[in-house]
Amino acid sequence: MEENFIENNNNNTDHVRKMLLESGYSDTAVSYYIDKPYMGILENPDQVTEMVGTCGDTMKVYLKVAGGNVEKVRYQVLGCPGAVSAAMAAVELVEGKTLAQAKLLDDGDIFRVLKDIPGKKHHCIQLAVKALHKALDEYENDSGC
Numbered sequence: 366m367e368e369n370f371i372e373n374n375n376n377n378t379d380h381v382r383k384m385l386l387e388s389g390y391s392d393t394a395v396s397y398y399i400d401k402p403y404m405g406i407l408e409n410p411d412q413v414t415e416m417v418g419t420c421g422d423t424m425k426v427y428l429k430v431a432g433g434n435v436e437k438v439r440y441q442v443l444g445c446p447g448a449v450s451a452a453m454a455a456v457e458l459v460e461g462k463t464l465a466q467a468k469l470l471d472d473g474d475i476f477r478v479l480k481d482i483p484g485k486k487h488h489c490i491q492l493a494v495k496a497l498h499k500a501l502d503e504y505e506n507d508s509g510c
């Protein structure tokens with residue numbers, strides 16, 4: 366019974382991967398969406414910020430900051446595969462960076478990591494970047510940095 370369940374799950378993942386690849390997502394973007402390596406919450410975060418996109422999708426950003434560096438970032442995403450993959454790429458690009466470096470993250474940086482997502486999904490990248498910038502700004506304002 367358990368084996369069947371695992372097999373069905375694998376089939377579902379294969380099916381989702383195939384659908385997304387056919388829709389114009391790169392292999393990298395699809396893997397971020399399926400694996401969701403930085404999705405979730407952080408215990409005792411230094412900052413939690415929420416942002417709603419023009420499409421109505423929502424992202425919540427959790428930040429841990431230490432010594433002026435972005436130590437850890439996690440996203441909760443109520444949104445599409447483009448939003449999830451962009452958020453995961455954003456985390457990889459800013460973790461370990463200084464606050465000032467993290468604030469320089471822009472849509473082009475995410476594009477370069479994801480390589481390809483459907484044209485209609487470009488605003489999803491903007492949402493991931495804007496949500497992160499908002500979290501960094503709010504952290505700096507609240508902590509007096």
Ligand code: FES
Binds near residue numbers: 420422447
């Ligand atoms: Fe809303 Fe992608 S459609 S974030």
